[in-house]
Amino acid sequence: MAWDWDKLKEQQNHRNRERIPPQMDEILDRFRGTNFKGAWLIIVAVILALLAYSSFYIVNAQQEAVIQRFGKHVRTAVPGFHLKWPYPVETVTKVNVREYQTEVFEGAAEQVAAGDYTRDPDTANVTLMLTGDLNVAVVPWIVQYRVEDPVKFLFRVNDPIGTLRDLAESSMRQVVGDRNIDEIIIRREEIAKAAQERLQSELKEADTGILVKEITMKTTTVPGPVQPSFNEVNRARQEKEQMIYEAKEQYNKAIPAALGEADRTVKMSEGYALDRINRARGDAARFTSVLTEYKKAPEITRTRIYLESMHDILPRLGKTAVIDDKQKSLLPLLDLSGRGTVLPAAPPAAKAEAKK
């Protein structure tokens, strides 16, 4: 008897844990107490109830149900209420085929840089990759996928999600391995696309029944220890620009000022020119006027001008010496220590007469 009960219990546990009739122990007790015939009836009733319960199933909107008859896949059911042969003839496995799931491939770059890879290779960051130019890049990414074919997903591969992770890593590394660090840092979308294509074809080849919706790249970068030197380049670039700006500033300060100064010089020369010409014209006009009058009476005008000029000049002079034309030597008579212009007004005379 015990065997039958175990079987039944196992079956119930297996099928539907929460629906275990709560009065099981009660039935058991009653069974022991009652007569044999009644017990049989109860057993049959319970078995029938369980058979009835395992003869239908409900598939949610996001799911598809895979039905196996004695282990063999016979049909796949869409969402809704369905009938089936009771356990153990047919079994149902429901698979979520609508909802997208994500697998994340990332880790802190700093952690890896600090960690000792030689001692504990397993802690190596999933994102640390060798690039096509033999540099090291940090490439974190996310795979979004859903089950496209529940039959393949269930039956073809032992561990479809593990396979997805392995293939995702090898696909991404293959893509990264064929690109240089520049492309990895700058062309993320292109890498995501290439990796997605690669991964999808691998998953298809492996018959996983998984459809990759999208691979999303997070920020790709260089490893932590290298990062400061990249920042240093940015800083140097800014310094360069600053130096250029400073020089330009200086240029822009000096040149307009010089242009102004040059303009002033030219303007001054123009002023000079005007001044010079106007004065010349003035002088000429004056001369011409005087000349006109002079022409009318040359002798008298000449004498007048001469005498007027002398009259004007002589009183202003510091010292005037009048020497007689017979005076032979005038040196003894002169004190030439005083500053001023000495004009020998006439050829040396023989006699001199000093006058203050």
Next chain:
Amino acid sequence: MNAKHVAAAIIVVAVLVAAYSAIYVVDEREQVVVTQLGAVKGPAVTEPGLHFLIPFIQTAHFLPKNLLQWDGEPGEIPTAEKTLIWVDTFARWRIYDPIVFWQSTGTVENALLRVTEIIDPAVRNAIASYPLIETIRTTNRSMEILDEDVKEVREAEPQAQVRVGRRQVMGQIKQAADASLKGFGIELVDVKIKRINYRKDVRDSVYGRMIAERNQIAEKYRSEGKGEASKIRGDMEKELKRIQSEAYWKAQEKMGKADAEAASVYAEAYGRDPDFYDFTRSMDLFRDSLNKDTTLILSTDSDLFQYFKTNKPR
């Protein structure tokens, strides 16, 4: 409860047990090797569904039919150029001959040990017989240099080319291992390199190289900045000289022209009577240049004094 009933119940149970032992269910994921008293009986059962055997004499051994994983332990392997790298591989395989498989290994756990024993050296051999680049790159696709900072430096060096590439290296591993695994009824579907990373010391030197490259670029920028700033200052100096000299030139030209015009005005005017000009100009000169500091020595012989000694005209 009488003895008759008990006997009936025992018989029913015995029949049920026998019936239960005679049937077995093969899942989509499974295949079965049936043995009869220890010896393999008939072909393997690969078709899922309900199957029968003779109770107590025949035994069903369930083996997986679907694709199985093998995840290698990461190992340190030197490449052809003796760079030590960590290589982490994985493989996928299936039991293609369940009977051979069952006879040679028996269980998946045992089989995985065999797979490890065979794939590990194959990986080691393949990696060690190629330069690192061959296991990194798959194709010789031209890598575009997008970093303006290093364009000049990088474009100068040729891009590493591969002769075989990762896919072929992996193919070679697979080929080498597959042949040996066939004997275990195992079909190796593929072997893939999951991760390749530098060993720490190598990685540090790669980082060093990357840092050095960046520093070089930074220095390049700084000196470019200095150079360009000097160039701008030079331009400025030149421009200043040009502006100043052009201004000087223009000014002198204008002044010269003015001087010339003035000269011509003077010449035109004074030319009418040079003597008179000479006379008047001399008067002006005397008036302007003689002052109280001047000592003038005049001879009575001069015109000024013609009436000094006499009242008669000379």
